[in-house]
Amino acid sequence: xxxxxxxxxxxxxxxxxxxxxxxxxxxxxxxxxxxxxxxxxxxxxxxxxxxxxxxxxxxxxxxxxxxxxxxxxxxxxxxxxxxxxxxxxxxxxxxxxxxxxxxxxxxxxxxxxxxxxxxxxxxxxxxxxxxxxxxxxxxxxxxxxxxxxxxxxxxxxxxxxxxxxxxxxxxxxxxxxxxxxxxxxxxxxxxxxxxxxxxxxxxxxxxxxxxxxxxxxxxxxxxxxxxxxxxxxxxxxxxxxxxxxxxxxxxxxxxxxxxxxxxxxxxxxxxxxxxxxxxxxxxxxxxxxxxxxxxxxxxxxxxxxxxxxxxxxxxxxxxxxxxx
Amino acid sequence: xxxxxxxxxxxxxxxxxxxxxxxxxxxxxxxxxxxxxxxxxxxxxxxxxxxxxxxxxxxxxxxxxxxxxxxxxxxxxxxxxxxxxxxxxxxxxxxxxxxxxxxxxxxxxxxxxxxxxxxxxxxxxxxxxxxxxxxxxxxxxxxxxxxxxxxxxxxxxxxxxxxxxxxxxxxxxxxxxxxxxxxxxxxxxxxxxxxxxxxxxxxxxxxxxxxxxxxxxxxxxxxxxxxxxxxxxxxxxxxxxxxxxxxxxxxxxxxxxxxxxxxxxxxxxxxxxxxxxxxxxxxxxxxxxxxxxxxxxxxxxxxxxxxxxxxxxxxxxxxxxxxxxxxxxxxxxxxxxxxxxxxxxxxxxxxxxxxxxxxxxxxxxxxxxxxxxxxxxxxxxxxxxxxxxxxxxxxxxxxxxxxxxxxxxxxxxxxxxxxxxxxxxxxxxxxxxxxxxxxxxxxxxxx
Numbered sequence: 051x052x053x054x055x056x057x058x059x060x061x062x063x064x065x066x067x068x069x070x071x072x073x074x075x076x077x078x079x080x081x082x083x084x085x086x087x088x089x090x091x092x093x094x095x096x097x098x099x100x101x102x103x104x105x106x107x108x109x110x111x112x113x114x115x116x117x118x119x120x121x122x123x124x125x126x127x128x129x130x131x132x133x134x135x136x137x138x139x140x141x142x143x144x145x146x147x148x149x150x151x152x153x154x155x156x157x158x159x160x161x162x163x164x165x166x167x168x169x170x171x172x173x174x175x176x177x178x179x180x181x182x183x184x185x186x187x188x189x190x191x192x193x194x195x196x197x198x199x200x201x202x203x204x205x206x207x208x209x210x211x212x213x214x215x216x217x218x219x220x221x222x223x224x225x226x227x228x229x230x231x232x233x234x235x236x237x238x239x240x241x242x243x244x245x246x247x248x249x250x251x252x253x254x255x256x257x258x259x260x261x262x263x264x265x266x267x268x269x270x271x272x273x274x275x276x277x278x279x280x281x282x283x284x285x286x287x288x289x290x291x292x293x294x295x296x297x298x299x300x301x302x303x304x305x306x307x308x309x310x311x312x313x314x315x316x317x318x319x320x321x322x323x324x325x326x327x328x329x330x331x332x333x334x335x336x337x338x339x340x341x342x343x344x345x346x347x348x349x350x351x352x353x354x355x356x357x358x359x360x361x362x363x364x365x366x367x368x369x370x371x372x373x374x
Numbered sequence: 375x376x377x378x379x380x381x382x383x384x385x386x387x388x389x390x391x392x393x394x395x396x397x398x399x400x401x402x403x404x405x406x407x408x409x410x411x412x413x414x415x416x417x418x419x420x421x422x423x424x425x426x427x428x429x430x431x432x433x434x435x436x437x438x439x440x441x442x443x444x445x446x447x448x449x450x451x452x453x454x455x456x457x458x459x460x461x462x463x464x465x466x467x468x469x470x471x472x473x474x475x476x477x478x479x480x481x482x483x484x485x486x487x488x489x490x491x492x493x494x495x496x497x498x499x500x501x502x503x504x505x506x507x508x509x510x511x512x513x514x515x516x517x518x519x520x521x522x523x524x525x526x527x528x529x530x531x532x533x534x535x536x537x538x539x540x541x542x543x544x545x546x547x548x549x550x551x552x553x554x555x556x557x558x559x560x561x562x563x564x565x566x567x568x569x570x571x572x573x574x575x576x577x578x579x580x581x582x583x584x585x586x587x588x589x590x591x592x593x594x595x596x597x598x599x600x601x602x603x604x605x606x607x608x609x610x611x612x613x614x615x616x617x618x619x620x621x622x623x624x625x626x627x628x629x630x631x632x633x634x635x636x637x638x639x640x641x642x643x644x645x646x647x648x649x650x651x652x653x654x655x656x657x658x659x660x661x662x663x664x665x666x667x668x669x670x671x672x673x674x675x676x677x678x679x680x681x682x683x684x685x686x687x688x689x690x691x692x693x694x695x696x697x698x699x700x701x702x703x704x705x706x707x708x709x710x711x712x713x714x715x716x717x718x719x720x721x722x723x724x725x726x727x728x729x730x731x732x733x734x735x736x737x738x739x740x741x742x743x744x745x746x747x748x749x750x751x752x753x754x755x756x757x758x759x760x761x762x763x764x765x766x767x768x769x770x771x772x773x774x775x776x777x778x779x780x781x782x783x784x785x786x787x788x789x790x791x792x793x794x795x796x797x798x799x800x801x802x803x804x805x806x807x808x809x810x811x812x813x814x815x816x817x818x819x820x821x
Contacts, residue, residue, distance in 0.1 A: 055585050056631050058624035098617045271677060272495065274719060276684040279659070280458040287456070312808060313676065318730055319493055321672040330673045333648065337677035340652045341684075344659040364652045367612035 059099045062290035065091040066103060066348070067260050067297050069233055071148065072182025073209035081208060082180030085148055087263075087348040088299035093286065094346055097371040105369050106343060108358055109184050109351045110146025111305045112137045114171035115155030115163060121315045123331045126355050134171045135178030142179050144355035145362055150184040151175050152306075156197050157188040165200035172204045184211045184301075184351070186235075191219040202226040211235060211301075211349075214265055217248050224255040235301060237265045240281055242288075246295040263349060264298040270307040270314070271338040279345045286346035302342045305353030308335035332356035340364055377427065379407040385423040386416060393417050409433035409453045409627075434626045435635045438602055438663075440467070440504070440578060441531025442553045447503055449604075449663035450637035455623055458689050464637075465686040466658045468678060469504035469533050469666045471643050474520040475511040481520050484670075485527035493676050496722045497695065500679040506643075506666040507545075509536030517541040522549035529553075533580070533639070533666060537561040539571060546575035556580050556604060556639065556664070565594040572600050580639050582608035585621055589633035596633070604664060606639040612653045615640055619661040637663030647674055655681045692744025693718040699768040700725065703734030707775035710735045710818050712803065712810070713761055714782060715742040715750050723807035731811040733818075736774070740764045747782045758788055758795035765796060780818070783809070 068089040073079025089103030096102065117131040126144075130136035138149045153168050155161035175183060185201055187194035199222065202212060213235025215223045220236075227234045236252055238245035245266050253259050266285060269278045282300055289297040308314050314331040322330070335357035339350050343365070352358050383403035394415040396402040405411040413419060413427055437451040447467045454460045472484050493500045505524050509517045517536065524532065532555040536542050542557045557571060558580035572579045572595075581591050581603055588605050595603060607618035619638050625631040640662040642654040651674040654667045658681045669675040687693060697716040702725060703709075714724045716739040728735045740761055742750030750756035765771070765779075779798045781789065783805035793800045804813050 055589050055621075055634065056625055056629040058621045058629065060624075093620075095613055095616050096620060097613065098621070272680040272684065275681075276457070276687050276689065279685065280456075280689055283456055284458055310806070310808075312726075313680075315808075317673070318726075319672060319676070321490065326671060326673050329671075333651070333673050333677055336648075336652055337655050337681065340655045341659055341681055344656055360648055360652060363646075363649055364612075364656075367649070367653065368616065368656070370611055370613045 060092070062091060062100070064290055064292040064297065065089060065101070066286070066289055066299055066346075067262075068104065069211075069261065069263055069299055069348075071184070071209060071211045071233055073207060077209070079208040080176065080180075081182055083147075083182070084209070085182050090290075090346075092290070094344055095368045097369070102369065104348075105365055106348050106350060107147045108145070108361060109148040109150040109349060110138070110141025110144065110358065111150050111152060111351050111353050112141060112175065113152050113154045114168060116160050119160075120353075121309060121331065123315075123328050124309065124353055133174070135174040138175045138179045142181055145358045146181070146352070148182045148184055148349075149175055149179060150186055150351045152186045153188050153197060153201070155188075156193055158190060158193060162193075163197075165197045168197045169200040169204035172201050176205060176208060182210065183208060184213070184235075184349075186213050186351075189214075191216075194219065195222040198223055199226045202230045202232060205232070206230040209233065211263055213237060213263075213301075215248060215252055217244055217251065220248065220251050221255060224252050224257045227261075228256060233261050233263060235265050236262050236298070238267065240267045240277055242266075242281060242285055242296070245281075245285060246293075249295045249298065259294060259298070262298045263301050264296075265301050265303065268303040268307045268342070270311045271334060271341060272313065273307070273311055275338065275341060279341060282342065282345035282347065299348035300346055301349040302339070302347045302351065304339045304342065304350050305335055305357070306351065308338045308357075309353060329356075332360070336360040336364070343368065377407060379404040382406050382413075382427060385419075385427055387418045387420075389418065391418060409435075409451070412437075434630050434632075435623075435637065436601065436603075437464075438578060438604060438637050440554060440556055440664075442529055445529055445531065446554070447531050452623070452637075452661070452663075453627070455627060457685060461688045461690065462686050464663065466662050466682050467504050467531070467664045468502040468654075468669075468675075468682070469506040469664055470502045470670060470675075471506045471508055471666055471668050472520070472524065473508050473510040474513070474516045476520075478519065478523060481523050482527065485524060487670065488528060488530075491670075491672065491675060493672070493679065494726075495680065495683065496693075496718050498683065500676065500683060502669075502675060502679070504531045504533060504664065506533040506535060509534070509538065509541045512536075512538065512541075514538070514541045514544050518544045518548050521545040525549050525553060532556070533558055533664065535560055535666075539563055539567055543571055543575065546571070546577045550575075550577075552576070554578060558582065558606070558639070560608070565591050565598075569595055569598045569600050572602070578602045578604060580604045580606050582606040582639075585618060585634070589631075592636065593633040603636050604639045605634065605636045606641065609641055612656065615653075615657060616660050619657070623661045639664040639666065641665075642667045644668075647671065651675070651678060654678045658682045659685055694744030695721045695739055697739050697741035697764065699770065700737045700739065701734075702728045702737060703732070705734045705736055707773065709733075709774070710780060710814060711738060711770065711774050711778065712736070712780045713738045713740060715740055715745060715747055715756055717742060717744050717746045717750070720746050720807075724810065727807045727810040728814075731814050733814045735814070736770075738764055738768065738770070738779075747784050751785045751788070756785065758792040761792055762796040765798070780813075 072084035214237035
């Protein structure tokens with residue numbers, strides 16, 4: 051008796067956009083490597099069905115200032131955290147393929163650093179490491195509009211990924227990314243229609259859809275991750291079925307979210323011992339990343355060296371091709 | 375071929391007796407057709423109609439019941455590929471692996487450790503629910519002895535893993551009689567031998583291998599009347615395991631292919647415990663009904679259990695707690711009163727911080743239809759009027775002497791209008807729940 055298993059492969063018809071971040075000397079920048087993300091023509095890791103595109107990449111998170119608020123467990127970066135260049139170098143040693151420089155110190159409530167100071171931090175990171183750069187503003191509309199033009203100009207020609215453009219504040223970022231030829235992160239608050247809307251706004255303002263990476267908001271494991279998971283999954287399905295407004299690669303702010311929660315910072319369960327206390331955080335961060343990868347994620351911003359290493363290994367296992 | 379709702383309806387009694395829990399026979403027929411109910415739900419179905427509808431009306435994926443009658447776990451009967459399409463129904467059963475190569479004391483210790491692995495999260499206590507006993511010793515005696523200890527100590531559903539049918543038979547018909555274990559023969563075994571074993575032991579079988587070989591053997595077992603089965607990619611690498619689970623779920627739901635219409639048991643028990651735990655998280659997302667893992671360390675296990683809690687949440691139902699006042703600890707007229715929403719995540723974040731502070735407090739969970747603080751503020755469900763109404767409804771003016779309310783820092787803007795509306799003094803608390811402990815200890819004391 052033979053039992054024929056029916057063909058279960060889907061014909062999706064479309065694929066996730068491919069986006070290159072970074073520019074080498076030949077391409078007008080100074081990076082020693084570039085990173086290409088996206089390109090999947092099927093759901094995550096289903097290599098039996100079609101191309102899974104480029105392997106998701108991991109960016110190490112670095113702050114321009116204010117890292118003293120990071121939990122003790124993350125002090126693996128040691129003294130380097132006082133200077134973004136040295137910190138970035140350390141993150142690359144720990145396995146980060148890009149650096150995400152978060153301009154946290156520009157926030158009016160936590161430093162209110164000037165555009166010049168932010169631009170200097172960008173230059174410092176660019177000269178310290180050869181990997182491509184993601185630059186993330188402070189999230190306050192007016193302040194972002196003040197600092198991001200200077201930041202963008204300081205990295206002109208480096209083909210950075212800069213964010214974030216939001217529904218109510220995208221014009222300045224679109225203009226400077228166009229002028230200085232950077233890629234752009236479009237942010238939306240856990241809402242697929244707003245994700246599309248921000249893409250339309252950026253596109254109407256002249257920014258090519260193919261150069262956008264979307265940030266549909268991230269949550270930590272156990273803190274609303276299921277909403278993020280389903281938003282990403284729905285967006286990815288629509289993108290694969292041909293919706294050009296949802297064909298962008300997805301960036302997830304994993305470290306920032308995971309390290310806010312108590313299971314990572316200071317777990318309070320009876321079974322926590324001094325011996326294992328420091329392992330909770332990296333594992334919570336790595337698990338958050340692992341779950342998000344299953345829903346479609348191309349770029350992960352991460353913090354702890356152990357979490358970066360474990361997720362790198364997990365990606366090796368998930369991307370092993372199964373096609374005979 | 376699958377039956378339509380109308381095909382099924384024609385053969386129902388059409389009395390709309392409601393005994394199946396659905397208002398009309400037509401509605402029941404539609405549920406059966408959608409794979410959300412089985413014909414067994416209709417107590418008045420004639421034997422004739424039952425036979426006629428038989429297999430054709432069975433849900434595409436079989437519901438499988440594992441474990442002893444007093445403590446069973448049901449898995450399977452899933453209806454969708456993506457949780458946003460409806461929901462995932464039966465949460466993944468997490469089985470912790472125990473090797474029988476250890477001595478009896480070590481196994482007893484493992485049982486003690488198992489009992490201690492409970493994590494209170496968002497109103498539930500998360501636990502692993504199964505033990506997977508692995509016949510690493512290859513000894514029938516050691517395997518049976520270990521099974522006996524675990525059955526006595528824990529009485530949880532078990533997976534028995536062995537290369538030897540003898541070991542499986544001895545444990546399943548010996549100490550685990552009546553405990554309905556899942557028998558997973560990790561070496562090649564003939565369908566005939568497996569069928570005999572399953573019948574004799576009244577146990578379930580786990581059929582492992584490639585998709586084609588699994589389908590073939592499951593069909594042969596079904597022909598012998600053995601249908602309490604789980605299927606597995608066995609000891610496959612992670613990418614192959616994800617492929618197996620996706621292809622079986624699709625074949626079952628989209629092609630109604632019966633030979634793969636069974637819940638999947640996935641094994642994430644690699645030497646590298648952290649790697650295995652992360653694989654387990656991925657398997658929970660992508661369709662595993664049972665996952666066997668080595669995650670005995672709490673920091674490895676809780677992420678798996680939390681992934682399960684998240685992924686198996688009903689996406690169509692906002693997760694909420696009852697809107698009322700909750701007393702945390704021995705509260706009195708001088709205890710602080712904290713305002714939050716009835717969104718579970720908001721409420722439990724506040725509750726766990728209050729508990730950790732060891733300061734007795736009242737928490738007023740305002741009915742925001744299960745939305746978070748910022749969302750409900752934006753949609754005008756959390757405002758001075760709704761908070762004042764909730765205060766009144768709970769009779770707080772009689773219970774609380776100090777007339778002070780603490781509101782979440784995220785909605786600090788409503789402090790003045792709320793004070794005016796309610797007549798209470800309004801204190802602005804921290805933005806994040808994690809700041810509640812320090813707030814109570816410093817600012818509340820001096821306030």
